[in-house]
Amino acid sequence: MRIYMQTQPVAAEPPRYYEVILQQDLLGGWTLYREWGQQGGRSSSKREVYLERDDALNAFAQARDAQVKRGFRVVFSQGLEAPHVR
Template sequence: MRIYMQTQPVSNESPRYYEIVLQQDLLGGWMLYREWGQQGGRASSKREVYLERDDALTAFAQARDAQVKRGFKVVFSQGLEAPHVR
């Protein structure tokens, strides 16, 4: 799953962005990757590993919601499907 968000550009500055990616690793765990910064400038990133899919999905939703509250708008999303049925 992937979400790319941006803020509205302010005066002559480039917009800020925030990207969140959730993917399963080769050992069955889940990696939540976040990257943020100013478009065309330096970026920061953070990676977190989760053993359970539900925990990873919760962290993904919390990260998304926190950025929406800060004024980011979703520009692109991919792979947001219903949870697996076991």
């Protein structure tokens, strides 16, 4: 699953983005990748590993919801179980 979000651009600054990706690994665990930054600028990333699918899905939803509350809007969503965005 993947969600790509952006903020509205402010003045002459490019928009900020936040991307959340959830992938199953070869051993049956789940990896949550997060990347954020400014379009065309520096970025940061974080990776978390979960053993249980439900734990990974909850972390995915929490990461998404936290950014939506901060003003990010979903631009792109992909995956068989694409989460519902409120």
